[in-house]
Amino acid sequence: MLGYDKHAFEPFAVTVDLAVLTLRAGALHVLLVERGQEPYAGRWALPGGFLLPEESAERAARRELAEETGLADVTGLHLEQLRTYSEPGRDPRMRVVSVAFTALLPDPPEPHAGTDAAEARWVPYDKAQGLAFDHDRILADARERVGAKLEYSCLATAFCPAEFTLGELQQVYETVWGTALDRPNFRRKVLATPGFVEAVPGAARLTGGRGKPAALYRAGPATALHPPLLRTPREGRPA
Amino acid sequence: MLGYDKHAFEPFAVTVDLAVLTLRAGALHVLLVERGQEPYAGRWALPGGFLLPEESAERAARRELAEETGLADVTGLHLEQLRTYSEPGRDPRMRVVSVAFTALLPDPPEPHAGTDAAEARWVPYDKAQGLAFDHDRILADARERVGAKLEYSCLATAFCPAEFTLGELQQVYETVWGTALDRPNFRRKVLATPGFVEAVPGAARLTGGRGKPAALYRAGPATALHPPLLRTPREGRPA
DNA sequence: CCTTTTATAGTCTGAGTGACTATTAAGGGG
DNA sequence: CCCCTTAATAGTCACTCAGACTATAAAAGG
Secondary structure, eight states: OOOOSSSSOOOEEEEEEEEEEEEEEEEEEEEEOOOOOSTTTEEEEOOEEEEOOOOOHHHHHHHHHHHHHHOOTTTEEEEEEEEEOOTTTTSSSSSSEEEEEEEEEESSSOOOOOTTTOEEEEEEOOOOOOOSHHHHHHHHHHHHHHHEEEEEEESSGGGGGGGHHHHHHHHHHHHHHHHHOOOOHHHHHHSTTTTTEEEEETTTOOOOOOSSOEOOEESSSSSSSSOOOOOOSSOOOOO | OOOOTTTTOOEEEEEEEEEEEEEEETEEEEEEEEOOOOSSTTTTEEEEOOOOOOHHHHHHHHHHHHHHOOOOOOTSSSEEEEEEEEETSSSSSSSSEEEEEEEEEEEEOOOOOOOOOOOOEEEEEGGOOOOOOOHHHHHHHHHHHHHHHHHSSSGGGSSSSSBHHHHHHHHHHHHHHHHOOHHHHHHHHHHHHHEEEEEEEOEEEEEOSOOOOOEEEEEEEEEBSSSSSOOOOOSSOOO
């Protein structure tokens, strides 16, 4: 930040990359685009693009999110900076510094190919491997972060539509964590956390199939979970 | 990431900024440099600098950390990416994208002015306001992040020397959180967490002053705290 | 020797969670 | 129509853990 006149400095290309996650048919999916040209032609990649001259990374990310998903309104969607990837050589053509973001979507709309994307498609997380550039790592970091944030934040509702059942909310946790949760205990925990969810007053109910209809809830005003909803304890993982 | 040939793109200057934190005399301190030239001449700022052409942000941050602290070996220090700041206009001269890092130091060594820093000094966190650029916000974000990570990681030992007493470790929590903790309870919790700390075998003890000498501990192999050591519950803060 | 100071040990209680069982309210098939 | 299945919701029990304490141990100082 100091001494611009004492150091020569290299200009860098700056991009944003988006790990757009959603839940589809009970499985975690990620939005990918197929590359039309070298390098990595024909390979899948995270959507993204260059920062415009008068745009912050956050604005660029939301612009790209709208372009790639084809959604008219992306203002309500959860979009969060993940981290920045700057290894020299991560792009074979030139020095590119990429600010990665994670976006969470409730309902999976059909993706709309952006102006510079050959094709955009929802791909199950487990099949999203061998991506271009260092996008495998970015995607893994995004999933890791989301899984961790489910523990101590109310982020899970970002995967749900405006009104949802507690069973749907529980499925978010189970899908992202890959573990089964006890339904009564989950319910007790969620309802005991003030501001996490609030019941839809009209005693509305939803028929998903056979069983007893479930009450509907909306996301509440809270953003943090105190105390947290912990995953199965495991041994020391990188902090 | 796609279509480099279809979009023109702006070159950006990319820097790293460091929030170097330590505990000195029971208070949180941050390493600041005094700016020698416009803009913000005479104001304090976080240390930082440009990425070299063949250097990742992480490498640049560690290089700057060594330069600014004057320490011969900074390999063991905790250094972690915080987030990237990219608002247009955050630097009045040009478009600068800055990758911010947080570094934690055990013992506060006398800072050594780097080649491009007029002066470097440890400043109490509470007096570090009115910094140049958006460094007030970066510093606040760093403190927020560190405080949160103390809850669910073993990060606190990064503030301590190689061997420390449980009282010193507790002071880390109390200083960063600004709350008092019950000593027996803190001790019970830390010792019950496997891998957090391990006793120095030689029954070594340290005399800090009058009272009973305290046993010495080293940082253990664990990095995560399960279950976490929670702060006083408060209402929904931004996740 | 007694007081002060700090570390360490131990106790008690209530909140929160995991593992269950029971009940309610729907649909479907004979 | 009755029974079976399915899924939501209610409730129980025991164990763990954290907060609030009290008690003891080991040093320094007067």
